[in-house]
Amino acid sequence: MAPTLASAQTPDPLIVERQEWTQYLGDGVNAKPYGVPSKFEKDVVRREVEWLTASRQSSVSFTPLHALDGVITPNGLCFVRHHGGEAEIDPDKHRFMINGMVDKPLVFTMEDIRRMPGRVNRVYFLECAANSGMEWRGSQLNGCQFTHGMIHNVVYTGVPLKAFLNEAGVSAKGKWVLAEGADASAMTRSIPLEKAMDDCLVAWAMNGEALRPEQGYPLRLVVPGWEGNMWIKWLRRVEVGDQPWAQREETSKYTDLLADGRSRQHTFLMDAKSVVTNPSPQSPLKSKGPNVLSGVAWSGRGAIKRVDVSLDGGKNWRTARIEGPTFPRAMARFYVDFDWNGQELMLQSRAMDDSGYVQPTKNELRKFRGTNSIYHNNGIQTWLVRPDGSAENVEVS
Amino acid sequence: MSKSAKAIAFLALAVACTGGAFAGERAGLGRPALPEELKAWDIDVRPDGQGLPDGKGSVSDGEALFQTKCSSCHGEFGEGAGRWPVLAGGKDSLTSDRPEKTIGSFWPYTSTVYDYIHRAMPFGDAQSLKPDEVYALTAYLMNLNDLVPGDFVLSRGNFPKDLPNEKNFYDDDRETTEKTFWNNDPCMSNCKDKVEVTGHAAILDVTPDDQKDNKDEKPAGAVE
Numbered sequence: 001m002a003p004t005l006a007s008a009q010t011p012d013p014l015i016v017e018r019q020e021w022t023q024y025l026g027d028g029v030n031a032k033p034y035g036v037p038s039k040f041e042k043d044v045v046r047r048e049v050e051w052l053t054a055s056r057q058s059s060v061s062f063t064p065l066h067a068l069d070g071v072i073t074p075n076g077l078c079f080v081r082h083h084g085g086e087a088e089i090d091p092d093k094h095r096f097m098i099n100g101m102v103d104k105p106l107v108f109t110m111e112d113i114r115r116m117p118g119r120v121n122r123v124y125f126l127e128c129a130a131n132s133g134m135e136w137r138g139s140q141l142n143g144c145q146f147t148h149g150m151i152h153n154v155v156y157t158g159v160p161l162k163a164f165l166n167e168a169g170v171s172a173k174g175k176w177v178l179a180e181g182a183d184a185s186a187m188t189r190s191i192p193l194e195k196a197m198d199d200c201l202v203a204w205a206m207n208g209e210a211l212r213p214e215q216g217y218p219l220r221l222v223v224p225g226w227e228g229n230m231w232i233k234w235l236r237r238v239e240v241g242d243q244p245w246a247q248r249e250e251t252s253k254y255t256d257l258l259a260d261g262r263s264r265q266h267t268f269l270m271d272a273k274s275v276v277t278n279p280s281p282q283s284p285l286k287s288k289g290p291n292v293l294s295g296v297a298w299s300g301r302g303a304i305k306r307v308d309v310s311l312d313g314g315k316n317w318r319t320a321r322i323e324g325p326t327f328p329r330a331m332a333r334f335y336v337d338f339d340w341n342g343q344e345l346m347l348q349s350r351a352m353d354d355s356g357y358v359q360p361t362k363n364e365l366r367k368f369r370g371t372n373s374i375y376h377n378n379g380i381q382t383w384l385v386r387p388d389g390s391a392e393n394v395e396v397s
Numbered sequence: 398m399s400k401s402a403k404a405i406a407f408l409a410l411a412v413a414c415t416g417g418a419f420a421g422e423r424a425g426l427g428r429p430a431l432p433e434e435l436k437a438w439d440i441d442v443r444p445d446g447q448g449l450p451d452g453k454g455s456v457s458d459g460e461a462l463f464q465t466k467c468s469s470c471h472g473e474f475g476e477g478a479g480r481w482p483v484l485a486g487g488k489d490s491l492t493s494d495r496p497e498k499t500i501g502s503f504w505p506y507t508s509t510v511y512d513y514i515h516r517a518m519p520f521g522d523a524q525s526l527k528p529d530e531v532y533a534l535t536a537y538l539m540n541l542n543d544l545v546p547g548d549f550v551l552s553r554g555n556f557p558k559d560l561p562n563e564k565n566f567y568d569d570d571r572e573t574t575e576k577t578f579w580n581n582d583p584c585m586s587n588c589k590d591k592v593e594v595t596g597h598a599a600i601l602d603v604t605p606d607d608q609k610d611n612k613d614e615k616p617a618g619a620v621e
Contacts, residue, residue, distance in 0.1 A: 049605050054470070054480035058520070084517060097430055099439055106427035107434065117424050139598035146604060167423050178441055184523045186516045188441060237438055246444045246506045248513040252498065255566065261491040263503075263562075267569040271578075281598075308585070313592035317585045346592060356579045368575050372496050384594060393598035397591070 043067070046077060049146055052134070057085035058185070060128065062149030065275070066283040069294065071153055071324050071333050072123075075207050078152035080214045081128055083249075084185030087234045091218040094182070096164075096202070100239035103169030110218055113202065116159040122201065122222070123330040125298040127151040127270050129227035129254055132377040135362070136369075139393040143282040147381060147393060148275040151298070153331035156222050158203030161196050161238065170197075174240040178247070179221050182236035189230045190244035191223065195268075199224045202235065225300030225329035226268040227375070229254055259370025272299035272359050273378035274307055274334070274351035285340055285389035293336040295320070299353035304332040306352040311338070313346030313382060313396040314361065320349070328354075345385035346396060362395065440524070442512040444558050449511065453552035454533025456540040462530055463537050466519045475499070475541045485541035491562075501542025505563040507556060510535045 037044065046061040053059040063079040080086075091110045099105040128150035134140045141147050165177075170193070177196045181187040191200070201222035204211060211217040216233025223230045229249055244250065244266070256264040274297035279285045297304045303326055308317040320334035334349070351359040362379030369376075384394040442448035464473060472478050475485030487497025496503075500510055515531045517523050526534070536551035544560070545551075598604065 043607075047605055047607075049603075051480075051603065055520070084520075084523065097434070097438055098427075099430055099435055105430035105435060107430045108427040112426045115424070115426055138596040140601055140603060142598040142604040163424070164427075167425075167427055180438075180441070184517070184521070186440075186523060188516070239439065239441065241443070243443065243445070245441050245512075246509050247441070248509055248517075251506060251509050251566075252500075252504050252513075257491060257496060257498065257503075259492065262565040262567065264569055264571075265505075265566045267571070269569070269571075271571070281604075308583070315587065315589050315592055317583075317588070346594075350583065352583070356581050358578055358580045358583045360578050364578075372491075372494075384597075394594045395596035397589075397593040397595050 041067075044077070046079060047145060047149075049134075049141065058083050060130075060150060062145045063152050064282075065144045065149050065151075065277045065296065066280050068277070069333070071296075071326075071331050072207060073152035073154055073331075075154065075209065075212050075215075078126075078154065078206075078212070078215060079128070079150050081150065081228065082183070082185075082214070083187055084183045086214050087181075087183035088213055089182060089218060089234055094218050094234075095236060096219060097237040098164050098168040098240075099237065100178075100241050101171035101174045102165070102240050103171070106164075106168045108164070110204070113159065113204065113219065116163055118159055118163050119157065120160065120201065121155055121157050122224070123153065123155045123325070123327045124222060124224045125151055125153040125270075125329065125331045126222075126228045126231055127273075127298065127300075129229060129267075129270070129375040132273075132379070132381075133374045135379075135393075136366070136371045136373065136377055139395050142393050144275050144277050144280045144381070145282060148273075150228070151296075151331070153296075153298070154206040155208070156201055156203040157205035157208075158201040158222065161200040161202050161221070162198075164202060164238065165196065165240070168240075170240050173242050175242050176240075176244050178237075178239040178241060178245050179230070179232040179235060180237040180239070181216070181232045182234040187229075187232055187249065188245065188247040189232060190247065190250055191226075191230060191268075193240065195223065195226070196238070223268075225270060225302075227254065227270055230268065254375060256369065256373040256375050258368075258373060264373075267376055270298075270300035271376065271378045272301065272304070272351040272353040272357045273297070274304075274349040274359060275381050276309070276347045276349050276383060279347065279385055279389070279391050280383050281391045281393060284391050285385055288340055288342050291338055291340050293320075293338055293347065295334050295349050296331050297322075297334060297349065297351035298329075298331045299351065299355075299357065300329055301353050301355040301357055303328045303330075303354045304351055305354045307332070307334040308350045308352075309334070309336045310348040310350070311345050314348050314380070317350065342387050344387060345383075346394070347383040347385060347391075348380050350380055440512075440515060442508045442515075444506040444508045446508065446553060446556055446558070449508070449553040449556055450528040451553065452528030452532050453550055454529050454531070454536050455550045456533075456536045456545065456547050458529075459533035459535070459537025459540075462534055467534070470520065475538060484538055491565075499542065500538055501544060501561065503562050504560050505566050506558060507535070507539070507560055508558070510538055511556075 044067040060081040096108040131150035221232040276295040470481040477483035487499040487502035
């Protein structure tokens with residue numbers, strides 16, 4: 001158990017002795033022109049699971065959810081998924097094209113894009129369709145960073161994609177768009193025109209600053225509530241067409257193979273999901289008595305309406321306190337204040353969204369999906385907390 | 398000017414103002430894309446063949462190219478090296494515990510092979526292949542998957558649309574097949590008789606550890 005100072009026999013030297021940070025002058029105001037976290041937070045970093053992928057350039061790193069709080073993910077900790085490494089693009093050399101079934105194919109510079117009317121700020125989660133994909137057959141990775149860390153939640157600044165499409169004039173026959181990146185994978189995804197004209201954004205900023213290079217600097221597509229692969233980074237082109245393009249990432253990948261050997265395609269939407277981030281395997285309980293259980297919930301169908309938490313593996317539930325701003329298709333933070341007397345716990349959380357969808361158990365999900373579908377695993381996670389406070393990823397009956 | 402003509406003129410002025418300074422339908426930003434620019438960037442190929450360029454390539458030319466540019470990752474016969482994608486084989490494996498989702502066993506359309514090779518391969522030297530080379534590699538991969546004979550020459554004229562597994566794809570139907578997940582009144586107490594732990598992640602021991610080198614562990618499940 002970690003120190004909890006209920007009473008003291010001798011004075012605490014941290015209080016009665018003068019400490020060096022009290023005595024000596026620290027760094028000046030601009031010692032770090034771009035600030036970085038405290039050196040005591042050096043373990044709060046993205047991590048990867050090297051055995052998952054063949055190369056580091058076509059791979060994924062994971063957000064340290066267990067070490068974060070609130071609802072906004074810091075830019076430097078947002079998980080990264082590349083298919084051809086990180087493109088480094090001079091914004092002056094970036095071009096954005098609208099073509100295909102339009103009245104007038106157009107080319108925009110970043111200067112043009114920033115001059116477009118109708119700029120908006122929107123908070124959205126971005127979750128990789130393969131988040132929790134390693135858990136279909138059973139508990140495998142020990143930590144919510146690895147089981148649930150292919151997600152981040154930031155505020156985007158940009159202009160609705162609709163504005164660019166209107167600028168070019170979409171043909172009445174247009175039904176789909178193809179978004180394409182400028183990176184070495186030239187990532188492409190087909191998106192229904194209806195979605196493109198609804199809430200998609202062409203964004204250049206996240207959390208108030210320019211997109212990070214690994215998130216698509218200088219320009220990315222925002223596809224609220226839909227799988228992260230569709231949020232094309234280094235966005236260079238949007239083509240209008242009358243049918244989907246059946247690109248590699250919407251046929252060979254990002255389709256859901258079911259138990260009967262058939263596959264669902266165009267499963268774009270991310271269903272409601274949640275996870276307890278603390279305690280969890282990377283963030284064990286340290287003290288008996290009052291404790292705060294914390295977690296995050298999100299849904300691609302709308303806003304999180306309610307989150308229930310179970311301490312006994314899903315036998316009994318209590319409704320958690322959702323705290324902080326909640327937006328449609330954005331991450332919500334929940335807490336349960338509880339007393340821990342050292343007993344074993346089986347922690348679960350269950351999200352509900354405003355469409356009435358309730359996050360299913362993993363076994364309920366497997367009834368419909370089998371165990372081969374890789375993507376869209378939004379089943380309820382269980383952490384077994386032992387009397388010593390350590391926690392493990394388990395499956396329960 | 399007649400009264401009605403004045404009214405029309407006024408209306409036109411009002412529309413012009415709205416469209417100008419205060420953001421109407423079009424801002425007038427961007428410039429027309431030139432034909433050469435469209436040709437350079439509009440490289441996508443659809444299942445119906447839209448986007449396929451002129452050219453042709455044989456299985457045998459494709460085999461030679463594949464051994465030079467592709468086999469170090471994908472294996473000489475598309476069997477895959479390490480965790481790189483397997484491209485051939487896997488027939489009848491989709492309902493097994495270890496499905497092999499190859500071009501022949503899983504992919505729905507031939508066009509995706511052409512589009513992806515041209516767009517993103519070879520890994521680290523994307524968009525370096527000429528149309529004849531991409532046709533040849535596509536032909537070789539079709540041959541490896543027993544879809545065409547060894548003397549086949551692929552071109553736009555004989556480019557097949559569907560691959561064998563095309564009929565097994567269908568659009569997202571979660572809202573109907575999984576409608577049981579919509580429930581305004583989920584159980585809150587005594588929801589099950591007993592709870593037993595049925596699986597432990599610690600037993601597999603494949604979680605990355607900053608203190609430990611276990612990067613060579615290769616359990617089930619991977620992303621590409």
